Amino acid sequence: MTPRLELRGIYKSYPGVIANDNISLSVLPGEIHAVLGENGAGKSTLMKIIYGASPADQGEIVCDGEVLGEHGPAVSRQLGIEMVYQHFALFESITVAENIALSIPEKFDLDELSIKVRRVSEKYGLPIDPSRLVMSLSVGERQRVEIVRCLLRNPKLLILDEPTSVLTPQAVRILFKTLRKLSDEGCSILYISHKLDEVRELCHSATVLRGGRVTGKADPKQTTSIELARMMVGNELPAMTITPTEKTLAPLLRLDSLSYDPKDIVGTALKNINLEVFGGEIVGIAGISGNGQKELGSLVSGEQLANKNSEIMIDGESVGKLSAGVRRKRGFGFVPEERLGRGAVPTHTLSENTILTAHDKGMVQRGILKRDKAQEFAKNIISRFSVKANGPKALAQSLSGGNLQKFIMGREIELSPKVLLVSQPTWGVDVGAANYIWQTLIDLSRLGKAVLIISEELDELFEICDRLYVIADGELSHSLNRTETSVEEVGLLMTGVKNSERLKYAL
Amino acid sequence: MRYKIESRSEPSRRMAIAAPLVATGATLIISTVFFLSLGLDPFLTLYTFFIHPLTSMNGVSEWLLKASPLILIACGLAVGFRANVWNIGAEGQLIIGAISAAGIGLFSPWQDSIFLLPMMIIAGMLGGALWAAIPAFLKDRMNTNEILVTLMLTYVAGLLLSYLVHGPWRDPDGFNFPQTSLLPYAGTFELFDYSYRLNTSIFFTIVAVVLTWIFMERSLFGYKMSVGGVSPAASKYAGFSASASIWVGLLISGATAGLAGMTELAGPLGQLSSQISPGYGFAAIIVAFIGRLHAFGIVLGGLLLSLLYLGGETVQLILGLPSSIALIFQGMLLFFLLASNFFINFRIRKIGQRVS
Numbered sequence: 001m002t003p004r005l006e007l008r009g010i011y012k013s014y015p016g017v018i019a020n021d022n023i024s025l026s027v028l029p030g031e032i033h034a035v036l037g038e039n040g041a042g043k044s045t046l047m048k049i050i051y052g053a054s055p056a057d058q059g060e061i062v063c064d065g066e067v068l069g070e071h072g073p074a075v076s077r078q079l080g081i082e083m084v085y086q087h088f089a090l091f092e093s094i095t096v097a098e099n100i101a102l103s104i105p106e107k108f109d110l111d112e113l114s115i116k117v118r119r120v121s122e123k124y125g126l127p128i129d130p131s132r133l134v135m136s137l138s139v140g141e142r143q144r145v146e147i148v149r150c151l152l153r154n155p156k157l158l159i160l161d162e163p164t165s166v167l168t169p170q171a172v173r174i175l176f177k178t179l180r181k182l183s184d185e186g187c188s189i190l191y192i193s194h195k196l197d198e199v200r201e202l203c204h205s206a207t208v209l210r211g212g213r214v215t216g217k218a219d220p221k222q223t224t225s226i227e228l229a230r231m232m233v234g235n236e237l238p239a240m241t242i243t244p245t246e247k248t249l250a251p252l253l254r255l256d257s258l259s260y261d262p263k264d265i266v267g268t269a270l271k272n273i274n275l276e277v278f279g280g281e282i283v284g285i286a287g288i289s290g291n292g293q294k295e296l297g298s299l300v301s302g303e304q305l306a307n308k309n310s311e312i313m314i315d316g317e318s319v320g321k322l323s324a325g326v327r328r329k330r331g332f333g334f335v336p337e338e339r340l341g342r343g344a345v346p347t348h349t350l351s352e353n354t355i356l357t358a359h360d361k362g363m364v365q366r367g368i369l370k371r372d373k374a375q376e377f378a379k380n381i382i383s384r385f386s387v388k389a390n391g392p393k394a395l396a397q398s399l400s401g402g403n404l405q406k407f408i409m410g411r412e413i414e415l416s417p418k419v420l421l422v423s424q425p426t427w428g429v430d431v432g433a434a435n436y437i438w439q440t441l442i443d444l445s446r447l448g449k450a451v452l453i454i455s456e457e458l459d460e461l462f463e464i465c466d467r468l469y470v471i472a473d474g475e476l477s478h479s480l481n482r483t484e485t486s487v488e489e490v491g492l493l494m495t496g497v498k499n500s501e502r503l504k505y506a507l
Numbered sequence: 508m509r510y511k512i513e514s515r516s517e518p519s520r521r522m523a524i525a526a527p528l529v530a531t532g533a534t535l536i537i538s539t540v541f542f543l544s545l546g547l548d549p550f551l552t553l554y555t556f557f558i559h560p561l562t563s564m565n566g567v568s569e570w571l572l573k574a575s576p577l578i579l580i581a582c583g584l585a586v587g588f589r590a591n592v593w594n595i596g597a598e599g600q601l602i603i604g605a606i607s608a609a610g611i612g613l614f615s616p617w618q619d620s621i622f623l624l625p626m627m628i629i630a631g632m633l634g635g636a637l638w639a640a641i642p643a644f645l646k647d648r649m650n651t652n653e654i655l656v657t658l659m660l661t662y663v664a665g666l667l668l669s670y671l672v673h674g675p676w677r678d679p680d681g682f683n684f685p686q687t688s689l690l691p692y693a694g695t696f697e698l699f700d701y702s703y704r705l706n707t708s709i710f711f712t713i714v715a716v717v718l719t720w721i722f723m724e725r726s727l728f729g730y731k732m733s734v735g736g737v738s739p740a741a742s743k744y745a746g747f748s749a750s751a752s753i754w755v756g757l758l759i760s761g762a763t764a765g766l767a768g769m770t771e772l773a774g775p776l777g778q779l780s781s782q783i784s785p786g787y788g789f790a791a792i793i794v795a796f797i798g799r800l801h802a803f804g805i806v807l808g809g810l811l812l813s814l815l816y817l818g819g820e821t822v823q824l825i826l827g828l829p830s831s832i833a834l835i836f837q838g839m840l841l842f843f844l845l846a847s848n849f850f851i852n853f854r855i856r857k858i859g860q861r862v863s
Binding site (some may be wrong): 301356357 | 513515518566721725726727728730734737740741743744745746747748
């Protein structure tokens with residue numbers, strides 16, 4: 001059988017990094033082919049090359065036996081290659097049908113299109129109302145729109161980039177059913193993921209990438225997770241040590257009926273959030289992205305001020321109306337999810353980036369900076385937290401995601417906070433660094449500090465947290481003990497079970 | 508063979524030094540072609556433009572005299588520009604500074620006091636700062652665009668000046684010329700030498716350059732402002748005050764522009780007239796960018812732009828060329844400077860042909 005898609009020796013480099021190095025793979029018609037790899041292994045780059053969104057430096061792409069020359073997304077789509085990006089490209093202020101109409105080159109009739117959308121979406125078990133505004137859709141529903149948009153064109157090859165990262169466990173089941181049906185109809189699927197269980201469950205074959213190269217090809221059903229992980233990561237991981245905890249008597253961080261109305265229409269309103277974090281424990285907040293995590297993070301950090309001073313308390317003091325700088329002085333540390341541009345200034349050196357939050361640590365005398373002190377501070381962080389960097393004079397943007405995360409986390413920990421909030425601690429971080437970061441957080445909490453983690457990765461939360469909350473549509477669930485809850489219970493709470501209308505769409 | 512532009516992982520130090528040289532070289536080459544096509548001797552013209560003005564003491568004095576207000580204003584502007592506070596209305600603040608200083612100099616009762624000049628200096632700086640406080644207040648409270656407000660206030664300042672020198676402040680013995688009477692002797696700067704116009708106000712510029720350097724490169728507040736400029740989210744995360752940046756950026760640039768207006772008034776002009784500045788407030792924006800918003804770079808930029816002004820006048824006088832030649836030079840030099848600055852952060856790379 002002629003392969004639907006064949007890649008031969010694809011090579012692509014960006015400044016300072018080779019994203020794809022001599023990558024070859026082939027996908028048969030109807031095959032669900034996994035491209036496995038850590039964040040930064042080069043998966044997304046490869047998919048963009050196939051789809052034509054970015055050209056390869058070298059190598060060739062063969063589709064149904066024909067070599068593709070330079071091609072853009074428009075050519076790909078004519079050939080029947082469709083792609084669902086990790087970050088959706090939908091206009092918020094118009095309806096589902098209008099969004100889909102925008103991607104159709106031919107003339108169209110909106111009513112007819114709506115009927116078609118409804119039919120296709122029901123056929124594949126992805127119910128979606130074409131007349132709804134995208135603004136009002138949940139993240140999972142938006143993904144359905146993207147998929148239905150592709151399916152309307154009867155694709156021969158569908159590329160999905162980390163499709164489950166925004167879904168509840170229940171919604172993942174539905175997606176898999178759809179994908180299997182498509183595969184039975186002869187559509188090939190390239191499934192990009194770093195989640196081993198999913199790949200083993202769904203895919204017929206897998207190509208594993210590490211550092212831009214192919215490190216293995218496997219039949220995921222015949223290969224154990226451990227073997228796949230080894231191909232992905234390259235070495236075995238040290239186990240983490242979680243010691244029993246001794247909690248402080250009073251909570252170090254307390255949110256008391258915290259409510260917030262977003263200023264722009266795309267934000268999520270927070271409703272009456274109550275939360276306590278004691279010293280000595282790690283508490284996690286689970287949830288699908290876009291359910292209020294961003295707003296919660298900036299309210300607790302002080303980047304956004306609360307309505308009432310008493311809504312946020314750090315170590316018994318009300319701080320809701322104090323600025324981020326003052327809260328830091330009261331013992332609050334924060335590691336945001338965007339490292340470049342928020343947690344660190346990309347074009348500044350590491351040494352200059354310590355001044356950002358640590359300028360109180362003897363780096364300023366009568367308003368004048370003492371740069372040698374900043375340099376010492378940075379050097380200390382680099383060695384204590386084993387940050388791989390070209391010394392304190394390296395630019396923040398020259399570090400890899402994991403190393404910059406270690407640096408920012410190190411900087412905040414060196415400020416000896418009583419409460420540390422970490423948002424998405426291991427986003428875009430390789431497994432080795434992730435383990436290190438987790439262990440650091442555990443150790444910090446066992447020193448009697450309160451650690452709060454906001455994460456979309458359930459595995460991560462179950463790995464290190466003592467207690468969990470779930471945020472859904474701006475509301476926080478009751479507290480769950482990690483040892484007494486399950487992925488299923490958390491998954492159900494993530495869909496906001498209280499709200500039956502939403503549940504219908506989510507399941 | 509295909510080429511692509513890509514960003515460098517780190518800004519190139521070599522390119523940072525080479526950029527002004529490359530720009531100067533390209534300007535010289537293109538202008539040589541330009542002069543040849545006009546049938547002029549390129550060497551003589553370039554010599555007259557760039558070297559001749561500096562061969563006499565008077566030329567040097569004029570060179571520094573013109574560079575001084577440009578550098579002074581650009582220093583203030585750079586402080587704001589680094590924090591993304593775009594004061595485009597230094598010209599207006601300069602005018603208000605000159606008006607305020609003239610008000611004290613002409614109408615205060617201390618006409619012979621040694622404190623008259625210091626009081627005029629304070630009045631000039633306060634006037635400029637107050638004029639800049641209007642856009643600062645509007646931006647801080649109502650999030651107005653300071654580019655528009657500062658620019659529009661420049662026209663308001665110009666009209667106010669015009670009203671004063673045509674109306675209530677006009678010199679009764681001045682044959683109806685739109686100008687005030689001359690400032691008293693105590694209200695003018697001392698000249699270095701009575702043959703030349705250069706005066707002691709240049710010391711203010713020197714002090715301003717040093718203070719700007721300390722503020723921007725060494726102080727915590729300057730650091731905070733520059734973070735707000737390059738990464739507003741990081742500035743918010745760190746808890747730095749955005750409104751403090753707006754106020755400081757506008758007040759400092761307003762004060763330096765006001766001071767520049769005052770030094771023009773109490774220096775070469777000696778009286779307030781409807782033509783107080785040949786556009787120093789706008790040219791200083793160019794100076795700030797030629798100097799890459801760095802205090803010492805601004806000194807070089809100010810000297811360069813001042814020389815371009817002077818050279819334009821010289822070729823007009825000696826060779827009879829139109830003065831718009833100076834504008835062409837300015838434009839060309841700026842164009843090449845900005846183009847070569849691009850290569851500090853970007854590079855062009857050759858990539859192999861794709862096999863097909």
